[in-house]
Amino acid sequence: MKYIIAAIKPYKLDEVRDALTAIGVRGMMVSEVKGFGSQSGHTEIYRGAEYAVNFVPKLKVEIAVPEALADDVVDAIRKVAKTNKIGDGKIFVLDLQEALRVRTGETGEDAL
Amino acid sequence: MKYIIAAIKPYKLDEVRDALTAIGVRGMMVSEVKGFGSQSGHTEIYRGAEYAVNFVPKLKVEIAVPEALADDVVDAIRKVAKTNKIGDGKIFVLDLQEALRVRTGETGEDAL
Amino acid sequence: MKYIIAAIKPYKLDEVRDALTAIGVRGMMVSEVKGFGSQSGHTEIYRGAEYAVNFVPKLKVEIAVPEALADDVVDAIRKVAKTNKIGDGKIFVLDLQEALRVRTGETGEDAL
Amino acid sequence: MSRNTSQRKMIMRVLAGAGFLAGIASVPAAAQETVQVMDKGDVAWMMIATILVLFMIVPGLALFYGGLVRTKNMLSVLMQCTMIAAMVMVIWVVYGYSMAFGGGTGAYWGGLGKVFLAGVTPDSMAATFTDGVVIPEYLFIAFQMTFAAITPALIVGAFAERIKFSAVMLFSALWVTVVYFPVAHMVWDASGLIFNIGALDFAGGTVVHINAGIAALIGALMIGPRIGYGRDMMAPHSMTLTLVGAGILWVGWFGFNAGSNLEANGGATLAMINTFTATAGAILAWAGLEAVLRGKASMLGAASGMISGLVAVTPAAGSIGPVGAIVLGAIASGVCYYFVAVVKARFDYDDSLDVFGIHGIGGIVGAIGTGIFTSPALGGMGGEDFSIASQVVIQAKAVGITVIWCAIGSAVLFKLVDLVLGLRVDVEAERLGLDVSSHGESAYHS
Amino acid sequence: MSRNTSQRKMIMRVLAGAGFLAGIASVPAAAQETVQVMDKGDVAWMMIATILVLFMIVPGLALFYGGLVRTKNMLSVLMQCTMIAAMVMVIWVVYGYSMAFGGGTGAYWGGLGKVFLAGVTPDSMAATFTDGVVIPEYLFIAFQMTFAAITPALIVGAFAERIKFSAVMLFSALWVTVVYFPVAHMVWDASGLIFNIGALDFAGGTVVHINAGIAALIGALMIGPRIGYGRDMMAPHSMTLTLVGAGILWVGWFGFNAGSNLEANGGATLAMINTFTATAGAILAWAGLEAVLRGKASMLGAASGMISGLVAVTPAAGSIGPVGAIVLGAIASGVCYYFVAVVKARFDYDDSLDVFGIHGIGGIVGAIGTGIFTSPALGGMGGEDFSIASQVVIQAKAVGITVIWCAIGSAVLFKLVDLVLGLRVDVEAERLGLDVSSHGESAYHS
Amino acid sequence: MSRNTSQRKMIMRVLAGAGFLAGIASVPAAAQETVQVMDKGDVAWMMIATILVLFMIVPGLALFYGGLVRTKNMLSVLMQCTMIAAMVMVIWVVYGYSMAFGGGTGAYWGGLGKVFLAGVTPDSMAATFTDGVVIPEYLFIAFQMTFAAITPALIVGAFAERIKFSAVMLFSALWVTVVYFPVAHMVWDASGLIFNIGALDFAGGTVVHINAGIAALIGALMIGPRIGYGRDMMAPHSMTLTLVGAGILWVGWFGFNAGSNLEANGGATLAMINTFTATAGAILAWAGLEAVLRGKASMLGAASGMISGLVAVTPAAGSIGPVGAIVLGAIASGVCYYFVAVVKARFDYDDSLDVFGIHGIGGIVGAIGTGIFTSPALGGMGGEDFSIASQVVIQAKAVGITVIWCAIGSAVLFKLVDLVLGLRVDVEAERLGLDVSSHGESAYHS
Ligand SMILES: Nc1ncnc2c1ncn2[C@@H]1O[C@H](COP(=O)(O)OP(=O)(O)O)[C@@H](O)[C@H]1O
Numbered sequence A, B, C: 001m002k003y004i005i006a007a008i009k010p011y012k013l014d015e016v017r018d019a020l021t022a023i024g025v026r027g028m029m030v031s032e033v034k035g036f037g038s039q040s041g042h043t044e045i046y047r048g049a050e051y052a053v054n055f056v057p058k059l060k061v062e063i064a065v066p067e068a069l070a071d072d073v074v075d076a077i078r079k080v081a082k083t084n085k086i087g088d089g090k091i092f093v094l095d096l097q098e099a100l101r102v103r104t105g106e107t108g109e110d111a112l
Numbered sequence D, E, F: 001m002s003r004n005t006s007q008r009k010m011i012m013r014v015l016a017g018a019g020f021l022a023g024i025a026s027v028p029a030a031a032q033e034t035v036q037v038m039d040k041g042d043v044a045w046m047m048i049a050t051i052l053v054l055f056m057i058v059p060g061l062a063l064f065y066g067g068l069v070r071t072k073n074m075l076s077v078l079m080q081c082t083m084i085a086a087m088v089m090v091i092w093v094v095y096g097y098s099m100a101f102g103g104g105t106g107a108y109w110g111g112l113g114k115v116f117l118a119g120v121t122p123d124s125m126a127a128t129f130t131d132g133v134v135i136p137e138y139l140f141i142a143f144q145m146t147f148a149a150i151t152p153a154l155i156v157g158a159f160a161e162r163i164k165f166s167a168v169m170l171f172s173a174l175w176v177t178v179v180y181f182p183v184a185h186m187v188w189d190a191s192g193l194i195f196n197i198g199a200l201d202f203a204g205g206t207v208v209h210i211n212a213g214i215a216a217l218i219g220a221l222m223i224g225p226r227i228g229y230g231r232d233m234m235a236p237h238s239m240t241l242t243l244v245g246a247g248i249l250w251v252g253w254f255g256f257n258a259g260s261n262l263e264a265n266g267g268a269t270l271a272m273i274n275t276f277t278a279t280a281g282a283i284l285a286w287a288g289l290e291a292v293l294r295g296k297a298s299m300l301g302a303a304s305g306m307i308s309g310l311v312a313v314t315p316a317a318g319s320i321g322p323v324g325a326i327v328l329g330a331i332a333s334g335v336c337y338y339f340v341a342v343v344k345a346r347f348d349y350d351d352s353l354d355v356f357g358i359h360g361i362g363g364i365v366g367a368i369g370t371g372i373f374t375s376p377a378l379g380g381m382g383g384e385d386f387s388i389a390s391q392v393v394i395q396a397k398a399v400g401i402t403v404i405w406c407a408i409g410s411a412v413l414f415k416l417v418d419l420v421l422g423l424r425v426d427v428e429a430e431r432l433g434l435d436v437s438s439h440g441e442s443a444y445h446s
C-alpha cells in the first residue's frame, strides 16, 4: 500500500476529490498548510511595519491507497491540479506498511 | 521505529491521549483535518445558495513510536476511538527511519 | 529521497526556513499542530470551570529532500531550532519513494 | 423649570416609579382636568433609551452569550436571541402590553382592554413620575416592549448547546404569557400585588433578572447537562465576542436604568451615575477576588463582574447614592463569584452560561441591597423615616413572590413543552452542533 | 405644548415630510415674519439620529456585508464602505448638499447656491414639519449627509469580491452626483418632480433603497459573476459578524426612520414603534417560511428578514399603524425570500450579497405598501379621504421614475468607469483575494 | 429661545468652554441671584454623550487596540482597557473629581472639597457655557468621569504585549492622580494655569490626547521593545476588530466633541459636523497618500486616518468651520502618516500601537491647527480681532506645558512602578502570550 501526500492549490480541492472518487479512492484527509516553494509570496504593510509573507496557502491531501491504485491516483491528481502556473504543487509517495479501519477492525487494503 | 498516523473523531482526543500515555507513549502531534470517507457530510444553505459540505471534521494524530510499542499503540487507539458508528477513523503505520530530539541531540528510540 | 517531518517552536519558523534555503532546500509545507510531549501545558479557568490544556502549540514542517541533502537538513533544523529549553521539538526521517512536480511532470529528485 | 425636589420627594418619586404606569389608565380622565406637558427632551431621551435596550438584545446579549459557547453552537444562540425578541415584540403588540398595562385593575394582570394596542394613537400619552408630565404612549409601549423581549432571551443561556429550537420558541411564548406579563403587572402597575406591598424595583430587578434567573435554574435542572459536561473542553469559543457583548450590555443598560426614570432630569442622572459606579465596583471586586484567590484576574471575571454589578444596581439605581452603588456592586459581584466558582460546582446541574448564578443571585442581592442602600444613612435617597429593616422585609417578600410564581410557572411550562415537542435535540445533533443540525449553517468559513 | 394633532394633520405632516426640506429655502425670508422656535429636545434627538446613521455605515453595514464574503475579501468590503462614506461626506459639503437642497427651484436639482455650505452658520436654521419649529441647519446637513454616505455603500454588495478599488471609488463619486443628489431633490424638495406628484416616502425608500437596489442589479449584470460562482464554496466567512452588522443596522435604523420626523414628538414615536414591529414581523416571516419550506430556519434567514422589514418600513414608518407594520414587514420579507431563494436562481447573474433582492425588491414592496397601509381602514394615519387605489398609483409612478432614472444613470456610469479604469481586477488578483491584491493586508493573523 | 449668537459671542463661548467648569464652584452662590434653567433637551443630550464616551472605551478602544495585537495577547488588551476604566471610575468618585473640579482655586488642582462627591445631590447643578443654563452636576461628573477613564486606557497601546498587569494598574492609578487630574484642572478650570493663558481646547486635545501620547512615548522608551520586534511577524490578529473599534470610536467621539458643548444647541451641531468632515478628510488623506506612495490604500491606513482626524479635531471642533475641518483633518492625517510610516522607523523604540504617533502627534497638530482654523478668514468662528499668530503662540504654550508636565510625571511614575513591581513580564510569559500567562485564559477556542 502507498501513502500519498499532495500539496495542491486550494481552489482545486473539489476537482481533485471528484477525480479521485471517480477512480475508486474512498477516503482522504485534507489540511491547510503554508507552502514554501518557487512560487513567491507577497508583502503586507501595517502602518510602518512591512512583513514579507513567504508562504502561500496550499491544501495538503493525504490518501492511503492500495498498491494497485497508487499510479492512477498520482496521475489523477496531476491532471486535475495542473494549471501550468507556478505553485501547482507536488505529489509525494511513501510506503504504507499497515492500515486499519477502527470501526470494523479490518486491516490492510480492506481498510482503505 | 514506526510512524503512526490516525484519523479520529474530535471528541475522542482526550481518551486517546490518556490511553496512549498509559502504555508509555511520550509524545504526539495533533492537527485538525477535513476527513473524506464513507461518513457523509451535510448540506448548508445561505439564502439561495446550497453547498454540500462533503468533508467531516476529524483530528489527525501522529505518533513516532519504538518498534516494540507499535502494535500496542494501534490497539490502544482502536479500542478507545471505536464507537461502532461510521466515521470512527483509520490508523496507518509507516516505517520510521530516524528520529532526533532537538534539545538533547538524542537519536533513534531514545528520541521518542 | 527522504521525507523529513519536524516539530518546532512556532517562533523558530523564520530561522528554520532561512537555514534550510541556505543549504539548498527549495520547498516545504508548514502546518499548525498541537504538540504533546514532556513540555507541560497550562491550566485555564472560565468562571468555575477548570480545563487542563495539555497540548502546546507547535509547527510541523515537512520537507521532501534528495537523499544527499537529508543529513544536512536534519543538522540545520537541529542547530537553529535548539534553545536548550524543554519542548524544542523533534525531527523524524521517513523514506520517500517517489516525488512529482505537478506543473512540469518532473519526477524524482528533480521534482524537489 | 428650576429644580427644587427635596430628598423626601425623591423617595416618593422612587416609590411611584416602581409603579410608574399607575397613571396611564387615568390619563384620558385626568386629561380633562390637569394640563399635560410633553417635553421633547423627555421624548428624545426615552427614544434613545428604548433603542439602547434593543441594542442590548442584538447584538449585545447575543454576543455575550454567543462568545461563551463552542463554535458549533454559535449561530443557535444568536438565532434564539433574535427570534425570541422578534416573537415577543409581536406578542407584545397583540396581547402582552394589554396583559401587563392594559388598564385593568386586577392584582395579577391588566386585562384585555388594549389588545392589538386598541385605541392608542400618536396623540395618546402615558404618565411619568411627575404630575402632569407625559410622554407619548407609543414610546412607553416601545420602551416596555424591549424589556419584555430581552427577558426570555436571558434565559436561553441556561440550556444553550442542547435545546431544540422549536422548544425554546414555544417555551418563550408561553413563558412571557404566564410569567412575565403577570409579574410585570404585579410589580409596576398601581393595582399590582407586589407594587402594593411597597417594594422598590426601579428598573426591573425582579421582573427581568430574578424572573429570568429562576426560570433558567428550573430549565437547567429539567433539561440536564450537556454531553461531556465536566469532562470535555467547553471553553468559550470567543472571549473577544463575550467582552464586546458585555460592553454593549453596559452601554445599553443606561437605557434600562436611566430610561426607567421616564424623564430626562436629575433623577435620570442619578440612575446613570449609579450605573457607572456600581458596575465599576463590581468589576474590580470580581477581578480582585480572582487575583487574590487564584493569583490571576481573568477577563471573563471582569466581564462577569460587570454584568453582576449591572444586575444588582437595576432595582436600586434611582434611590441609592453613587458611593453606596460602588459598595452594592462590589458585594453583589463577590456573592455571584462565590456562587459561580464555588457553590455551583458542588451541585450537579449545568446552567451553561450561569444565568441563575449571575442574574438570579445578583438580582436577589440587588433587591435586598436596594432596601439597605436607599437609606439616607448610607447616602441613599430614602426619606428621614426610611427604615432599612422594614424595607428589607418588603423587598424579601417581593423576591419571594416572584421566585415562587416564576418557579412554578416555569416548571409547568418546561414539562409541557417537553411533552409536546421534546426539549433536547438527539445525541448526534448535539455532537454535530446545533448550528448545522438545527439551522443548516456554520458560523465560520474561510 | 400639549399635543392635539388630528389624524388629518398627521397625514398632511407625512406629505410635508416627504419634502421636509421645502421650508429651508424660505427660512431666511420667513424668519422676518414668524417666530422660529428651536427646541433643544429636537436638537438632542436629531444629533443622536445622525450619529445612529453613521453607526449603520461603520461598523454596521461594513460588518453585515463583510461577514458575508470570504475571508480573503473581508477588508476590501470594510474598506469600500469606509472610503465611500468618507468621500461622499466631503463631496456633500463641496456640492452635494447644494445639488439636493441648495434652494434652487428646479424639478431635478437644487442648484449651486450652497456649494461649500456657503452662507451656513451655527445660527442658520432649517424648517421641520411643524410650522415655526426649526433645527440648526448644520444638523440637517449632517443628518442628510449620512443618508448620502450610506446609499452608494449599499451598492457595493452587488459586485463584492471582484471589483477594482479605484473603480468603485470613481463610480460612487459619479453616481451620487448623477443619481443620488437629483433623486433626493426630486423626492424630498418641495420643487422636486416626485414630491409634486404626491408620493409618500417618509425616510427614503426610493432615494436610498430602490436607488441602491437598481444600481446594484445593473452593476451585477455588467460586471459579471465571480470566478467559480455556482461551483465553489462561497459561504459567508463569519455569520457572527453578519448578525452583529444586522443588529447594528436595526439599532441605527431608528435614526433613519424616527429621525426623518425631524422632531422628537409623537410622530417620531410612531415611526419608532413601526420600525420595531415591521422588523419583528419580517424576521418571523422569513424564518417561518424557511422552517416550513426547508425544514430549518436559518440565522441568515432571520438577519435577511430583519433587513427586508427595515427596508420596507422605511417609506411607511410615519404613516402606518404598528399592526399594519407587522403585516407589511411580513409581506415584504416573504417576497424578498421568494426572490432571493427562488427567482434569482433562475437567472444567471451574481448579485453577490443580494442588494437588489433585498433593498430593491423590499424597497418596491415598501413603497407600494405605504400606499396601502397608510389607509385608516388598515390602521394607518391617512385622512378620511385617503384612497388606496390612487395613492398606490402615485407610489408606483414614484418607483417608476426612480427606477428609470437610476437604471440609465447607473448603466452609463458603469460603462464609463469600465472604459476609464476597468471594472474588474484580473483573475490572479481575484483568486488571491482583494485584501492582499488591492490593499496589501490580510484580515486575520494568529 | 431663538438663537442670535454672533460670531463674537461664539468665540467667547469657546474660550469659556475651554474652562467650562469655571461656573460650578460659584453656582450655589450665584443661584441666589440669577434664575437657573435646566433644559431636558440638554440633559437628554448630555446623558447620551456620556454613554457614547463609555462606548468608546468598551468595546470601542478595546477592540481597536485588541485587533492590532497578536492572538495570544488579545485578552490582556481587553482586560487592561476594562480594568483601567473601572478603577478610574472609582478613583474619580473618591478624589479625582475633587482634584480636577473640586472648587478650589489653585492653578494646579481643585482641592479636596468634593472627595466622595461630598455635597452633591440630584438637585445640584453645574454651569454650562450659557449664563443661567445648567445641567445636573451628577451628569457633569459622569461625563467628565468617562474622559478620565479613557485617557489612561489610551496609553496601554504603547507597551501592549509585554507589560505586567499589576504594573499597568498601579501606573494608571498613579498617573491619573499625578498627571491627568492636575492637567484637566489646568486646562478646564477657570483658575487653571493653562486656561488662564487663553488656550483653546474644546474637547480635550491636550488633556486627553497629548497627555496620553506623551505618556505612551515615555512608556515605550522605558519598557523597551517586544521580543522579536522588527524580526518576527507581528501583524494585527484581526483587522476586522480594529475597524469595528475604529468605527465605534468615531461614533462615540460625537459624545466627546459635541458633548463638550454641554448643551444641545447650534454650537453642538457645529462640533458635530466638524467631527464628520475632519474625519472624512483625514481618512481620504491617509488612504490617498498610501495609494500614491505605496500603490495600495490599506484599510489600516483608512482606520488610522480616521483616528488621526478625530484626535486633531478634538480641540478645534467648536470653533472652526466644516470646510476648515476637512483641511485640518487631512493635514493631521498626513503628518501622522509621515511620522508613523517614516520617522518612527528611524528610531529604535516600539510604541506598539502608535499611541504617540497618532494621539501625540495628531493632538499637537490639532492644538496648533485650532489656533489657525479658528480664524474667521479660514471659515472659523473667531471674532474679528482674532489673530492667528498670537493664538498659535498661546496654543504652543499650552502644548508645551502639557508635554513637560506629562513627560516628567510619567517618567517618574514608570520608574517607580518598575522598582516596586517591575514593568515587564518575563521572557517565557511574553512568548506564551499575556492571555495565558497573566490571565489564565485564551481568546479563542473551537
Ligand atoms: N521539497 C518540498 N517538500 C515539501 N513540500 C514541497 C516541496 N516543494 C514544494 N512543496 C510544496 O509544493 C508547493 C508548490 O511548490 P512550488 O515550488 O511553489 O511550485 P512548483 O511546484 O509549480 O514549482 C509549495 O507551496 C509547497 O507546499
Ligand SMILES: Nc1ncnc2c1ncn2[C@@H]1O[C@H](COP(=O)(O)OP(=O)(O)O)[C@@H](O)[C@H]1O
Pocket (backbone or CB within 6 Å): A026, A027, A028, A029, A062, A063, A064, A065, A101, A102, A103, A112, B007, B034, B035, B036, B037, B038, B039, B040, B056, B058, B085, B086, B087, B088, B089, B090
Ligand atoms: N484512504 C484514506 N486515506 C486517508 N484517510 C482516510 C482514508 N480513508 C478514510 N480516511 C480518514 O478516516 C476517516 C473515517 O473514514 P470513514 O470512511 O468516514 O469511516 P469508517 O472508517 O468508519 O468507514 C475519514 O474522515 C478520513 O479522515
Ligand SMILES: Nc1ncnc2c1ncn2[C@@H]1O[C@H](COP(=O)(O)OP(=O)(O)O)[C@@H](O)[C@H]1O
Pocket (backbone or CB within 6 Å): B026, B027, B028, B029, B062, B063, B064, B065, B101, B102, B103, B112, C007, C034, C035, C036, C037, C038, C039, C040, C056, C058, C085, C086, C087, C088, C089, C090
Ligand atoms: N513520539 C512523538 N511523536 C510525534 N511527535 C512528537 C513525539 N514526541 C514529541 N513530539 C513533538 O515534539 C514536541 C516537543 O517534544 P517535548 O517532549 O515536549 O520536548 P523535548 O523534545 O524538548 O523533550 C512535542 O510537542 C510534539 O509536537
